[in-house]
Amino acid sequence: xxxxxxxxxxxxxxxxxxxxxxxxxxxxxxxxxxxxxxxxxxxxxxxxxxxxxxxxxxxxxxxxxxxxxxxxxxxxxxxxxxxxxxxxxxxxxxxxxxxxxxxxxxxxxxxxxxxxxxxxxxxxxxxxxxxxxxxxxxxxxxxxxxxxxxxxxxxxxxxxxxxxxxxxxxxxxxxxxxxxxxxxxxxxxxxxxxxxxxxxxxxxxxxxxxxxxxxxxxxxxxxxxxxxxxxxxxxxxxxxxxxxxxxxxxxxxxxxxxxxxxxxxxxxxxxxxxxxxxxxxxxxxxxxxxxxxxxxxxxxxxxxxxxxxxxxxxxxxxxxxxxxxxxxxxxxxxxxxxxxxxxxxxxxxxxxxxxxxxxxxxxxxxxxxxxxxxxxxxxxxxxxxxxxxxxxxxxxxxxxxxxxxxxxxxxxxxxxxxxxxxxxxxxxxxxxxxxxxxxxx
Numbered sequence: 473x474x475x476x477x478x479x480x481x482x483x484x485x486x487x488x489x490x491x492x493x494x495x496x497x498x499x500x501x502x503x504x505x506x507x508x509x510x511x512x513x514x515x516x517x518x519x520x521x522x523x524x525x526x527x528x529x530x531x532x533x534x535x536x537x538x539x540x541x542x543x544x545x546x547x548x549x550x551x552x553x554x555x556x557x558x559x560x561x562x563x564x565x566x567x568x569x570x571x572x573x574x575x576x577x578x579x580x581x582x583x584x585x586x587x588x589x590x591x592x593x594x595x596x597x598x599x600x601x602x603x604x605x606x607x608x609x610x611x612x613x614x615x616x617x618x619x620x621x622x623x624x625x626x627x628x629x630x631x632x633x634x635x636x637x638x639x640x641x642x643x644x645x646x647x648x649x650x651x652x653x654x655x656x657x658x659x660x661x662x663x664x665x666x667x668x669x670x671x672x673x674x675x676x677x678x679x680x681x682x683x684x685x686x687x688x689x690x691x692x693x694x695x696x697x698x699x700x701x702x703x704x705x706x707x708x709x710x711x712x713x714x715x716x717x718x719x720x721x722x723x724x725x726x727x728x729x730x731x732x733x734x735x736x737x738x739x740x741x742x743x744x745x746x747x748x749x750x751x752x753x754x755x756x757x758x759x760x761x762x763x764x765x766x767x768x769x770x771x772x773x774x775x776x777x778x779x780x781x782x783x784x785x786x787x788x789x790x791x792x793x794x795x796x797x798x799x800x801x802x803x804x805x806x807x808x809x810x811x812x813x814x815x816x817x818x819x820x821x822x823x824x825x826x827x828x829x830x831x832x833x834x835x836x837x838x839x840x841x842x843x844x845x846x847x848x849x850x851x852x853x854x855x856x857x858x859x860x861x862x863x864x865x866x867x868x869x870x871x872x873x874x875x876x877x878x879x880x881x882x883x884x885x886x887x888x889x890x891x892x893x894x895x896x897x898x899x900x901x902x903x904x905x906x907x908x909x910x911x912x913x
Contacts, residue, residue, distance in 0.1 A: 474587040474622070478731050479786045483779070486787070490734055491525050493759035498522050498531070501765050504549040507542055508532070508767060528734065528757065533743070533768045539569040539709060548572055550763050559708050560608045568608075571708050572763035578617065580760055584729050585618020585714040591727060591786075592702040593677040593720035594648050596623035601641060601675075603651030603659070604682065605631045605898045610712030611682050615650050618714060624648070631655055631897035634662045645674040653680040653689055653701075654900035657826060660696045671698040677720060679704050681713060683899045684794050684812045688819030692826050703793055709769055710756045716791055722783050725790030732760050735789055736768070737777050740798050751776050751795055772798045774810075800903065802832065804839050804881045811902050814843070817878045823851045823867055827893050832905045839907065841883040843875065849890045859889060 473479050481489070499519040501508040511532040512518065521530055539547060548555065556578055560570040573581065594600065600619040606612035612630055619626045627644055629637060631651065637659050641649070649656065656678060663670045675697055681704040693701040705726050706713035715733055716726035728735050737752040738745055746752040754771045774795045781787050796810030803809075811830055819826050824845050831842035847864070855861035868885050875883045894901070 473786070474590040475583075479587070479727075479788065481731075481787060483787055486730060487525060489731055490759060493731075494525065494528065494734060494757065495519065495522055497757070497759055497761070497765045498767070500549050500762070501767060505547055505765075507538065507547055525734070528736070528768065529745075531757075531767050533755070533770050534766055535770050536569060536709065536772075539571075540567040543567045544570040545572070547764055547766075549765055550574055555763050557613075558608075559610045559613075559712065561708065569709060571610075574762040577760075577762050580732065581614065581711055581714065582617040582621035584711070584732060585614055586622040587729065588704060588714045588717040589615075589618055589622050589624070589648070589679065591717050591719050591784075592648075592679050592704070593700055594619070594622065594624060594679075598622075598624040598648050599627065599644055599646040600624040601627045601629065601637075601644070601646035601649040603629055603631055603637060603649065603655060604713075609682075609898075610706070610708045614706070614712040614714060615679070619648075634659055634897075635666075638663055638666065638668070641673055641675070642668075647674060647676050648679065649675050649677075649699075650679040650704075652682045652896070652899055653685040653693060654683060654827075655895075655897055656680060656693060657689075657696075658895045658897075660693070661825070670696050673697065675699050677702060679717070681705060684796065684800075684815075686812055686816045686819065687793075688816050689826060692819060705791070705794070707771060707773075709766055710758060710771070711761065715756070719782060719784040719786065724782065725778060725792055727782065727786050727788050727790055728777075730788045732758070734759055735777060735791065737775070740774075746776075748778055749776050751792075753798060754791065774798065802830070802841070802903070804832075804841055807880050809841075809879045809881055813879055814875065815902075817874050818845060818871070821867075821871060821874065823847055824871075825890060827895065827900075828902065829893055830903045832903065832907050834907050841881060843871070843883045843885045844888060844893060845871065845885065846888045846890055846893055852890055857889070859887065 502519050517530050554574050555572040556575045557573045561568045602615050604611035616626050660670045677700045679702050690701045700720050702718045704713050704717045706715040716728040718726050734757040736755040740753040754773045756769050758766045775792045777789050777791050779789050796812050829844040833840050855863050871885045
């Protein structure tokens with residue numbers, strides 16, 4: 473472990489630490505962030521009202537819209553001459569969200585990510601191949617600084633230039649790799665096209681996140697690369713990558729860094745707590761951030777938690793892998809469908825490449841789904857490149873049947889030859905909304 477005293481802390485003692493840090497955070501935002509002071513005043517509360525962890529329910533929620541409305545620095549709790557770094561979203565769907573970090577924030581973040589890398593199976597002295605994008609996105613620099621803090625040699629290759637990625641992996645012999653699962657799979661596909669066996673690289677573990685991915689995708693990555701594929705969770709509004717991560721030993725839920733983040737799981741409609749083990753919306757409060765402390769941030773991510781001690785010995789609360797997002801759930805003719813459920817089904821069907829797109833279209837006045845998939849190159853050669861071959865038609869019927877059975881929605885299925893659908897150097901664009909002129913991710 474990176475910090476055994478913290479990671480195996482008795483839950484009573486951990487609760488005392490959280491309460492102390494929560495009280496400090498509440499005081500900080502009340503005194504330094506007019507937005508929060510106004511919210512507190514509306515509710516008739518002051519920092520003195522937070523005497524127990526249960527009192528957190530007295531505090532107001534924060535939404536992404538609040539960060540956009542306060543753009544760029546309205547939620548900062550320190551003057552700009554104390555801010556050492558800025559990150560933000562792309563702003564493709566409106567004003568971007570901007571987050572800031574003090575020198576101490578960056579130090580804490582690096583230590584949190586170093587802990588996460590160790591939890592995933594990394595160690596000092598590793599060569600660590602970082603294929604996350606660098607820039608305003610927190611992924612690249614977040615993993616970079618954490619790996620350096622651990623004492624690993626970072627390869628800051630970022631995303632893209634896939635053949636160069638392969639050369640570097642082959643030459644530098646990294647033990648660990650990180651990136652979006654869809655892009656790492658893209659690297660694997662290119663290796664196979666070059667006649668390389670991805671299982672024979674030096675890689676032993678991969679840390680993958682920044683987009684939803686399924687157990688089926690995990691199995692694909694682990695089988696093709698002969699590695700442990702570890703899920704990492706984080707979002708810039710709360711800190712960045714490292715908020716939670718699976719352990720290499722169990723891969724059974726993501727350990728939340730509870731000494732830095734307080735987790736709630738709420739019913740997204742009633743905003744009341746759900747029982748441990750039940751799915752709900754993740755709500756995070758930062759406990760140590762200085763530049764941009766966040767209070768009860770509604771992430772939109774759906775998952776559950778357990779407080780049981782993990783077999784790896786860590787005692788911090790674990791969250792399940794994401795089940796989906798409140799804002800990416802598709803409602804098709806009254807049926808709720810998460811894209812991750814579509815992926816789960818697809819990756820169990822033989823003959824398909826794990827690359828797909830979901831097109832939302834209109835048929836008359838009704839919403840419909842077009843599912844675009846690719847067949848494997850071996851199958852493509854076997855059928856003589858004839859996309860009307862009976863094998864392809866049977867595959868199409870099988871996909872439609874399994875989707876109807878699992879998702880309760882009839883999906884028009886379009887089977888494409890290999891390499892027909894776009895690949896991404898970062899987050900994969902899985903859902904394309906053609907009902908309106910705006911493309912959604």
